[in-house]
Structures are given as C-alpha cells and as structure tokens.
Amino acid sequence: MIQFNGIHKSYQTGNNSLHVLKGIDLKVTSGEMVAVMGSSGSGKSTLLNIIGLLDVHDSGDYYLDGKLVKDLNETKAAQLRNKHLGFVFQSFNLISFKNAVENVALPLYYQGVPRRKRNKIAMEYLEKVGLTPWADHLPNELSGGQKQRLAIARALIGNPKVILADEPTGALDSVTSQEVMELFAQINKSGITIIIVTHENDIAHQTQRIIRLHDGKIEKDHKNGHYFHHSEDEKTV
Amino acid sequence: MFDIDKWQEIFNTIEKNKLRTFLTGFSVAWGIFMLIILQGSGIGLQKGVENQFSSSATNAIWIWNGQTSKPYKGNKPGRLITMKNDDYDFLKTHVNGLDQISGRYHVWSNVLAYKKQSGSYAIRGVHPDYQEVEKLTLLNGRFLNENDQRYKRKNVLISKLVGDALFKTEDPLGKYIKINGIPFKVIGVFVDDDGRDDNMQLVYISIATAQTVFGGERNIHGMVVTVGDANEKEAKKIEDDIKTKMANLHRYDPEDENAMFFWNSVEEFTKFQKLFASIRLFIWVIGIGTIIAGVVGVSNIMMIVVKDRTKEIGIRKALGATPGSIISLILQEAVLITAFAGYFGLVVGVGLLELVSDYIQTPFFREPEVDVSIALGATLLLIIAGALAGFIPARRAAAIKPIEALRDE
Numbered sequence: 001m002i003q004f005n006g007i008h009k010s011y012q013t014g015n016n017s018l019h020v021l022k023g024i025d026l027k028v029t030s031g032e033m034v035a036v037m038g039s040s041g042s043g044k045s046t047l048l049n050i051i052g053l054l055d056v057h058d059s060g061d062y063y064l065d066g067k068l069v070k071d072l073n074e075t076k077a078a079q080l081r082n083k084h085l086g087f088v089f090q091s092f093n094l095i096s097f098k099n100a101v102e103n104v105a106l107p108l109y110y111q112g113v114p115r116r117k118r119n120k121i122a123m124e125y126l127e128k129v130g131l132t133p134w135a136d137h138l139p140n141e142l143s144g145g146q147k148q149r150l151a152i153a154r155a156l157i158g159n160p161k162v163i164l165a166d167e168p169t170g171a172l173d174s175v176t177s178q179e180v181m182e183l184f185a186q187i188n189k190s191g192i193t194i195i196i197v198t199h200e201n202d203i204a205h206q207t208q209r210i211i212r213l214h215d216g217k218i219e220k221d222h223k224n225g226h227y228f229h230h231s232e233d234e235k236t237v
Numbered sequence: 238m239f240d241i242d243k244w245q246e247i248f249n250t251i252e253k254n255k256l257r258t259f260l261t262g263f264s265v266a267w268g269i270f271m272l273i274i275l276q277g278s279g280i281g282l283q284k285g286v287e288n289q290f291s292s293s294a295t296n297a298i299w300i301w302n303g304q305t306s307k308p309y310k311g312n313k314p315g316r317l318i319t320m321k322n323d324d325y326d327f328l329k330t331h332v333n334g335l336d337q338i339s340g341r342y343h344v345w346s347n348v349l350a351y352k353k354q355s356g357s358y359a360i361r362g363v364h365p366d367y368q369e370v371e372k373l374t375l376l377n378g379r380f381l382n383e384n385d386q387r388y389k390r391k392n393v394l395i396s397k398l399v400g401d402a403l404f405k406t407e408d409p410l411g412k413y414i415k416i417n418g419i420p421f422k423v424i425g426v427f428v429d430d431d432g433r434d435d436n437m438q439l440v441y442i443s444i445a446t447a448q449t450v451f452g453g454e455r456n457i458h459g460m461v462v463t464v465g466d467a468n469e470k471e472a473k474k475i476e477d478d479i480k481t482k483m484a485n486l487h488r489y490d491p492e493d494e495n496a497m498f499f500w501n502s503v504e505e506f507t508k509f510q511k512l513f514a515s516i517r518l519f520i521w522v523i524g525i526g527t528i529i530a531g532v533v534g535v536s537n538i539m540m541i542v543v544k545d546r547t548k549e550i551g552i553r554k555a556l557g558a559t560p561g562s563i564i565s566l567i568l569q570e571a572v573l574i575t576a577f578a579g580y581f582g583l584v585v586g587v588g589l590l591e592l593v594s595d596y597i598q599t600p601f602f603r604e605p606e607v608d609v610s611i612a613l614g615a616t617l618l619l620i621i622a623g624a625l626a627g628f629i630p631a632r633r634a635a636a637i638k639p640i641e642a643l644r645d646e
Contacts, residue, residue: 097254
C-alpha cells in the first residue's frame with residue numbers, strides 16, 4: 001500500500017537546515033494497523049504528512065498504492081488525497097461554521113457528489129460513529145470524543161484506502177481515547193489501512209505493528225506481541 | 238460553468254458568517270451610495286444654475302442708464318445719462334452683429350384691476366423682440382407685435398400669476414383690465430420659468446404705449462441686444478463697440494464705468510460653463526476618491542477574510558480541495574457580496590435622490606439624477622476590485638502547503 005525507499009526531508013529555517021527524515025525505508029501493506037512512535041522532533045509527524053501528501057519529500061521514492069508519487073502539483077495531490085486518504089488530527093480540524101452533517105459530507109463535495117446524496121451518506125456515517133442525534137450541531141457544541149468521532153466519520157466517508165491519524169487521542173481523556181481506538185480497530189477490520197502517530201504506549205500497543213523513530217531514522221520496527229491480529233502479511237522491513 | 242452546488246456552498250458560508258459578509262457589503266454599498274449622492278447632487282446643482290440661464294437669452298448684452306463718475310470735456314461728474322428712442326434707432330443702424338434689440342421702460346407699482354379684483358404690479362414697456370430675449374413662454378394668445386408698437390395700442394400681455402389673481406377661473410384673453418384706470422386689452426398670458434417670483438409680478442405692454450400713456454416721453458430705462466451665436470470674444474468686441482459709441486453719443490469718458498451699465502451674458506454664461514466644468518471635475522475627483530476608498534475597504538476585508546480562513550482552507554485541502562476550487566470559492570463569494578451590496582447601494586442612493594428631489598426644488602438645485610452607466614460602471618469596478626483583492630491572498634492561501642495552513646492554530 002505504502003512504500004518508502006530512502007526518503008529524506010529537511011526544513012529550511014533561516015540559514016539553518018533541519019534534517020528531519022534521514023533515509024526512511026518502510027513498507028506498509030494493505031489492511032495493516034500501524035503505530036508510529038517517537039519522541040518529539042523524531043520526525044514522526046513529518047513522516048505522516050509525507051504519506052498524506054500534505055508535505056513533499058526531498059529525495060527518495062514514495063509509492064502510494066503501487067504508483068510512484070513524484071512531481072505532484074497541488075491539484076493532483078488534492079485529488080489523490082480525496083480518493084485514497086482520510087485524515088484524523090489531534091485538534092480535530094472541523095470547520096467551525098458547518099454542522100456535523102456538513103463537516104462529514106465535505107470530502108464528498110470535492111468528489112462532486114450532489115448535496116442531497118452526500119448529506120444522506122453523511123447521515124449513514126454519523127450513525128456508524130454514533131452521532132446521529134448530533135447531526136445538526138456545530139462542532140463547538142460537541143465534546144472532544146464526539147468531535148474526534150465526527151472527524152473519523154469525515155475521514156471514512158470518501159472510502160479511503162488509508163487513514164492517517166496524527167495523535168488522534170492527544171486531546172482526549174483515557175475513556176474517550178479508548179472509544180476512539182475501538183472505532184479504529186473496527187474500521188481496520190473492514191480492511192482499511194490505518195497509520196497512527198502517537199507518543200502514548202498504551203495506544204501504540206493496541207495496533208499490530210509499532211515503528212519507533214529516533215532522530216529521523218527508524219530505530220525499531222516490530223510486530224506488536226500483545227496484539228492478536230488477522231493480517232496475512234506479517235512481514236516487517 | 239454554473240455549479241449550483243458551489244453556490245449552495247457559498248450561500249452556506251455567507252449565512253454562517255453574517256458579520257464578515259455585512260462588513261464587506263457595507264463598505265461597497267457605502268461607496269456606491271456616496272457616489273450616487275454626489276453625482277446626483279452635482280447634476281442637481283448644475284441643472285439649477287443652467288435653469289437660471291435658460292430663463293433669458295445666453296447671448297444678450299444688457300444696458301442700463303447710469304450716472305457719470307468722471308469729469309469729461311467740461312462736464313462735471315454726477316450727470317445722469319438717459320437713453321432715448323434715438324439710442325434704440327442708433328444701435329439698430331450703427332452697430333454690426335446685433336440680432337434682436339429691445340428697449341425697456343419700467344413703471345413700478347401700478348394698480349391693475351378687473352371687475353372687483355385688483356392688485357399692484359409692475360409694467361414693462363418693451364419692443365416685440367423682447368420675447369426672444371427674456372425667453373418668455375406663451376401659455377395662450379400672442380406677444381406684442383410691430384402694430385402694437387406703431388399704433389401705440391393699449392394691449393397687454395399678463396403673467397399667469399397676474400391672470401390667476403385678477404381673473405380667477407375666467408379666461409383673461411380678450412378681456413379688458415384697468416391699469417391705473419386706463420383700460421388695456423389682454424392679448425396673451427405668459428410664464429417666465431426661471432422660478433423667480435419678481436419676473437412674474439408684472440405685465441408687458443409695448444414701449445411706445447408705455448412712454449405715451451405713462452408719461453415717459455422718449456425715455457428708455459434700459460436696452461438689451463442679442464448677438465446671435467457670437468462667442469465670448471466676439472460678444473466682448475460688440476460690447477466694447479457699443480460702449481465706445483454710447484460714450485461718444487452721450488459725451489462721457491469711455492473709461493467711466495458708472496455712466497452706463499453693461500452686463501454681457503455671453504461672458505457670464507461662459508464663466509458659468511467653466512464653473513460647471515470645474516464642478517463636474519470636482520465631483521469626479523470626489524467620486525473616484527470614494528470608489529478608491531471602497532476598493533481599499535473591500536481589499537482589506539478580503540485580505541482579513543482569507544487570513545481568517547487559512548485554517549479552513551488547509552482543512553479543505555486535506556479533504557481533497559484543489560487550489561482552483563479554493564480560489565473560485567473565495568472569489569465567487571467576494572463577487573457575490575460586492576455585486577449584491579453594490580446594487581443595494583445603487584438602489585438606496587437613487588431612492589434617496591428621488592425622495593429628496595420632490596422636496597428640494599429651489600431655483601438653484603433641481604432634478605437631481607444619476608447617470609446609470611456611471612453607477613453601474615462603479616459597481617462593476619468595485620466587483621472587479623473585490624475579486625482582485627480576494628484573488629491575490631486567495632491564491633497565496635491556496636498555494637500554501639496544507640500542512641502549513643493546518644499548523645496555524
């Protein structure tokens with residue numbers, strides 16, 4: 001599904017160049033649920049952003065769904081994101097002036113689905129995450145857990161192959177974190193690849209595979225022993 | 238091209254951001270409103286002044302009797318100069334370039350009576366050419382003619398005001414009124430539409446009749462000549478010609494400004510035309526200034542709007558919005574708001590002018606109106622400005638990597 005061959009990325013801040021990713025080789029197969037861990041500054045968010053086409057790598061090859069990602073213009077990247085990827089953020093990133101249904105339906109707007117139809121589909125996804133009664137509510141009328149479930153519904157509605165979650169439980173208490181993780185597990189069972197960036201061990205341990213980043217390099221990449229999974233492909237790189 | 242879904246998205250955004258929409262719209266509506274009011278007032282003012290001139294010929298030179306203020310060839314200053322019928326004949330035969338010519342003989346406060354109605358009005362004795370000079374409008378009947386003059390007929394042309402006062406609902410034509418006890422036949426009714434009341438508080442009779450009946454001998458109080466389509470320079474030349482010849486005839490110093498008074502309406506009209514041009518220019522300068530203020534206002538607000546929406550733009554991009562769709566979303570919103578607000582300002586401005594024009598109808602300010610093409614042009618300009626003002630930051634926002642837009646907490 002996702003393959004990195006020697007990916008490098010550095011940021012230019014004034015005269016200093018910050019080398020964030022120093023040659024990442026990585027392969028994530030379809031249907032995996034992976035946690036990316038590491039201390040802050042280890043490059044885990046950057047890695048996720050590159051996978052999510054929200055940022056561009058400097059060198060190396062990136063294959064998404066078997067296709068080489070290279071020289072993408074913004075329009076092309078936007079279309080790929082819309083078609084293949086779903087995002088869940090720590091700060092939810094819901095549009096504050098749109099209600100729950102409209103937020104969930106937004107990816108379908110960019111797929112050209114008519115309003116009536118996309119709102120109907122959005123209602124189905126709200127039901128899946130248990131937010132049907134809050135369909136008409138604005139994001140600031142929802143609790144943190146509800147907001148994140150809303151964001152997950154929005155990530156799912158475009159029928160993505162991969163869901164990318166950047167510290168999805170970072171702003172939640174342990175009980176709601178657990179609810180969110182259960183939701184992810186459910187989604188993963190339906191065959192969608194999930195990559196979660198987290199610094200919480202107990203969150204990481206609910207996934208099949210943990211990749212530890214340190215100083216821009218993969219320090220450790222191992223199957224999660226505590227996790228009983230159904231994936232046929234257990235190969236690690 | 239017309240994407241109903243996109244418009245729904247835009248209306249949705251507008252509806253949820255009422256204050257922002259109002260602020261953008263207000264600066265546009267205000268700009269257009271001010272432009273309309275300024276243009277309308279300017280035109281009203283211009284029409285008012287033009288109307289002042291329309292009530293008498295703009296190509297006339299008026300001459301009045303005066304009193305010498307300088308000694309000349311043995312004559313002491315203070316001598317009264319009085320024109321006679323001979324001066325009229327002299328001007329007619331000795332000055333080139335004159336079109337119409339008429340003397341004026343005034344008799345102030347006379348008692349005019351018809352049956353039991355009476356009132357005090359002025360009399361002006363004039364030559365037949367006078368109708369053209371004063372631009373009198375005949376409501377019915379005729380003006381004084383050569384025969385009235387030659388046979389000193391007791392015929393009178395009354396103003397509508399005098400007619401209404403003396404005859405009430407009766408038709409005055411052909412009836413006899415008594416002027417200081419002497420019967421005159423009403424041959425016509427006129428209006429002098431410069432809006433000034435004192436030009437309506439009088440009646441006209443032929444100058445020969447006036448001189449004979451009211452003891453004027455051969456005296457004339459004033460004269461007026463028209464100079465055809467002479468320009469300012471030519472008219473001035475004719476005026477100087479008359480001045481020289483009059484000074485010579487009445488033996489006063491040609492440099493003496495008080496011996497006889499001249500008023501050259503060609504010169505004055507040209508002055509006013511230059512004034513109109515400056516007023517128009519002034520209005521344009523202010524109008525353009527207002528529009529620029531509107532453009533700056535719209536630009537400012539659009540910049541803030543885009544800044545405000547950076548995060549939203551980032552979210553939309555993460556969800557699959559292309560840069561093009563972001564730009565067109567913001568632009569169409571800007572264009573929609575400015576177009577609507579501009580139209581609103583246009584309607585309110587024109588409405589106010591219409592309302593006001595019914596109440597303010599002074600001689601100097603009348604029929605304020607607006608050049609629709611200017612108003613529409615200004616609205617169009619603001620729409621383009623709003624679009625442009627939105628376009629630059631929108632394009633920048635759309636070009637930001639979504640991760641940077643999202644980082645903006």
